[in-house]
Amino acid sequence: MSIKAFCLGVAIAATAGHMAQADEAAPETFDYEDIFNLEYATGARITPDGKAVVYERRSMDIMSDSTRTNIWRVALDGSGHRPVLSGKASYRMPRFSPSGDRMAYVSAVEGKSQIYVRWTEGGDTARVTDLQYGPGSLAWSPDGKTIAFTMFVPTSAKPLFSLPKKPEGANWAGPAKVVDRVTYRADGAGYLPRGFTHVFTVPADGGTPRQITSGEFNHGGPISWTADGTGLILSANRNADWQLNPVNSEVYRVDVETGAYTALTDRDGPDGNPEISPDGKRIAYLGYADQKLSNQISVLSVMDVDGTGKKDLTPELDRSVSDFQWAPDGKGLYYSYDNDGKTHVAYVSLSGSGRILTDKLGGTTLGRPYSSGDFRVSKDGNLVFTLSRPDRPADLAVVNRIGKVTAITDLNSDVLGHKKMASVEEVRLNSSVDNRALQFWLVKPADFDASKQYPLILEIHGGPHTAYGPHFSSEIQMYAAKGYMVVYGNPRGSTSYGNDFANTIHHNYPSNDYDDLMDAVDTVIARGNVNTDELYVTGGSGGGVLTAWIIGKTDRFRAAVVAKPVINWISFVLTADFSPFFTKYWFPDMPWNAVEHYWKRSPLSLVGNVKTPTMLLTGEVDYRTPMSETEQYYQALKLQGVDSVMVRIPASGHGIASKPSNLVQKIGNIVAWFKGHAPEAGKDGEGAESDRDDN
Numbered sequence: 001m002s003i004k005a006f007c008l009g010v011a012i013a014a015t016a017g018h019m020a021q022a023d024e025a026a027p028e029t030f031d032y033e034d035i036f037n038l039e040y041a042t043g044a045r046i047t048p049d050g051k052a053v054v055y056e057r058r059s060m061d062i063m064s065d066s067t068r069t070n071i072w073r074v075a076l077d078g079s080g081h082r083p084v085l086s087g088k089a090s091y092r093m094p095r096f097s098p099s100g101d102r103m104a105y106v107s108a109v110e111g112k113s114q115i116y117v118r119w120t121e122g123g124d125t126a127r128v129t130d131l132q133y134g135p136g137s138l139a140w141s142p143d144g145k146t147i148a149f150t151m152f153v154p155t156s157a158k159p160l161f162s163l164p165k166k167p168e169g170a171n172w173a174g175p176a177k178v179v180d181r182v183t184y185r186a187d188g189a190g191y192l193p194r195g196f197t198h199v200f201t202v203p204a205d206g207g208t209p210r211q212i213t214s215g216e217f218n219h220g221g222p223i224s225w226t227a228d229g230t231g232l233i234l235s236a237n238r239n240a241d242w243q244l245n246p247v248n249s250e251v252y253r254v255d256v257e258t259g260a261y262t263a264l265t266d267r268d269g270p271d272g273n274p275e276i277s278p279d280g281k282r283i284a285y286l287g288y289a290d291q292k293l294s295n296q297i298s299v300l301s302v303m304d305v306d307g308t309g310k311k312d313l314t315p316e317l318d319r320s321v322s323d324f325q326w327a328p329d330g331k332g333l334y335y336s337y338d339n340d341g342k343t344h345v346a347y348v349s350l351s352g353s354g355r356i357l358t359d360k361l362g363g364t365t366l367g368r369p370y371s372s373g374d375f376r377v378s379k380d381g382n383l384v385f386t387l388s389r390p391d392r393p394a395d396l397a398v399v400n401r402i403g404k405v406t407a408i409t410d411l412n413s414d415v416l417g418h419k420k421m422a423s424v425e426e427v428r429l430n431s432s433v434d435n436r437a438l439q440f441w442l443v444k445p446a447d448f449d450a451s452k453q454y455p456l457i458l459e460i461h462g463g464p465h466t467a468y469g470p471h472f473s474s475e476i477q478m479y480a481a482k483g484y485m486v487v488y489g490n491p492r493g494s495t496s497y498g499n500d501f502a503n504t505i506h507h508n509y510p511s512n513d514y515d516d517l518m519d520a521v522d523t524v525i526a527r528g529n530v531n532t533d534e535l536y537v538t539g540g541s542g543g544g545v546l547t548a549w550i551i552g553k554t555d556r557f558r559a560a561v562v563a564k565p566v567i568n569w570i571s572f573v574l575t576a577d578f579s580p581f582f583t584k585y586w587f588p589d590m591p592w593n594a595v596e597h598y599w600k601r602s603p604l605s606l607v608g609n610v611k612t613p614t615m616l617l618t619g620e621v622d623y624r625t626p627m628s629e630t631e632q633y634y635q636a637l638k639l640q641g642v643d644s645v646m647v648r649i650p651a652s653g654h655g656i657a658s659k660p661s662n663l664v665q666k667i668g669n670i671v672a673w674f675k676g677h678a679p680e681a682g683k684d685g686e687g688a689e690s691d692r693d694d695n
Contacts, residue, residue, distance in 0.1 A: 032664050036060045126206055422477050649662050
């Protein structure tokens with residue numbers, strides 16, 4: 001059908017029209033306005049008595065179009081659920097003092113983000129800092145007298161040229177902006193201010209912060225104090241070539257009094273996330289020896305506090321450890337990792353023995369069904385974690401010593417409890433290329449009727465080294481609520497299946513992941529209930545790459561939505577925010593030395609084959625897969641007369657779901673494009689009008 005005959009629907013307009021009908025009953029299935037009412041739990045911290053947790057309760061603020069974070073408390077048996085710090089402002093990062101008498105946190109309740117301390121008895125609160133930039137990585141000293149934190153410190157540079165003095169009252173454009181850094185902008189942050197992140201300490205009763213780290217290097221991430229309070233354990237890349245070799249970090253001990261550094265690790269590769277054991281004798285950390293592969297396995301290791309006695313605790317685990325916590329008795333560690341699309345929490349002793357506690361961690365990504373989640377362990381061994389379910393964002397749950405899982409919060413029943421949600425079932429298959437085992441999931445509408453046929457959407461994850469799983473997803477649930485079956489999953493290159501599976505696409509992407517995705521579609525079709533005349537495909541980031549690659553190789557899909565894609569690898573690596581990483585780990589050489597390699601992997605090389613009606617959809621301030629990639633593909637499609645449209649999401653970077661209205665716009669426009677290209681489209685006048693420029 002012609003683009004002129006298609007009225008691009010915008011979800012907000014559809015929502016407004018729906019809400020205006022006051023006498024209409026609330027929809028029985030998931031709908032656009034529900035996204036603004038979702039909540040999830042994260043960032044739990046065990047209370048000093050070990051009987052409860054405080055956690056970050058995150059909700060959508062429909063008026064400010066953002067996520068609001070408040071701090072709530074709930075007992076491990078689920079009782080006493082109540083706010084600790086709640087209101088229009090956000091309150092985050094709760095951290096208890098060693099004695100448990102106080103809780104530090106960060107809030108911008110008085111304007112800029114500051115550190116506050118709240119006494120657990122009585123609730124008295126003191127503002128500790130008066131900072132110009134937001135603090136992070138709070139860490140109490142062992143004696144409870146001091147708080148360490150990280151903060152950005154601006155620097156200035158002498159301009160290359162200074163304008164002559166302007167006449168009084170003149171209105172000039174202003175001085176030129178001179179860029180001389182390798183990484184000068186970052187997705188989500190925009191053009192980066194000049195400066196570095198450093199570690200500070202401040203008296204817990206309030207006072208003047210003192211900068212501890214120094215030099216033209218960044219010192220972010222978690223901080224641990226040594227047992228005697230004289231040193232800080234942290235990770236940083238302090239190499240002279242850190243801008244061009246961004247992953248080569250080490251664990252350091254920094255003397256609090258003198259600022260002197262002692263390197264505790266020395267391998268080529270990232271060593272980070274250090275945490276001191278409860279007795280102060282050992283340090284646990286994550287890292288690997290860099291082999292310049294696009295996917296590399298992070299190992300959980302320990303060493304003595306002076307850097308000697310290094311030992312890998314997970315050398316045989318062919319999965320990356322993503323998070324960990326010392327057991328309260330210091331005899332082992334709890335850690336998380338992804339396996340077969342699910343996130344596990346396991347325990348390993350210092351001798352290397354271990355066990356799995358749960359595979360139900362997740363639920364903290366609202367847009368697409370990525371693996372996610374966090375956990376904490378109480379003194380008596382109860383594991384508190386974010387519970388993943390396909391029909392709900394994360395609640396907090398507890399796993400006791402015998403493995404029983406009990407949810408202790410219920411944050412979304414008021415929104416979703418009366419809704420009919422889509423079902424999610426696992427689909428196992430083998431690749432037609434090499435018989436490699438593959439895992440996907442099939443989503444069916446809540447009112448699925450086995451006697452009927454349904455349109456099918458293939459939804460593809462980004463990364464490419466990430467993993468989908470049977471987790472909550474606003475996007476997937478909405479597609480099902482609008483009458484589609486959805487297949488999504490993990491083609492080769494995905495994580496959670498081992499290093500070999502992930503690195504099948506090393507210097508070879510896109511590749512046979514295309515065949516894996518087509519095999520998944522064919523497998524679902526063979527099960528029945530799919531209308532083969534109504535196949536659609538979409539994906540974002542790496543999924544946008546693969547969507548564009550797919551429509552360059554086949555015409556089997558009625559319509560496609562290519563979201564925030566890479567279209568031309570040469571232009572991408574020279575305009576994306578982390579060029580030093582992409583050129584070194586994703587490709588065998590610089591683009592000017594390997595033009596043919598870059599080009600034959602670029603979806604733009606196949607654009608001459610495309611006949612599929614295609615929507616391009618990208619955030620206007622996306623610096624990870626810049627808008628210029630989308631614009632290239634849009635112009636190429638238009639030049640050859642392909643039915644196409646470009647949707648630019650306002651005030652959005654790569655993470656479109658960070659603003660609820662943008663997430664709604666993304667889903668609504670995708671649904672409208674697919675509905676507009678259904679076999680019967682245009683006969684019933686479906687579609688809502690949106691802002692468009694067809695000229």
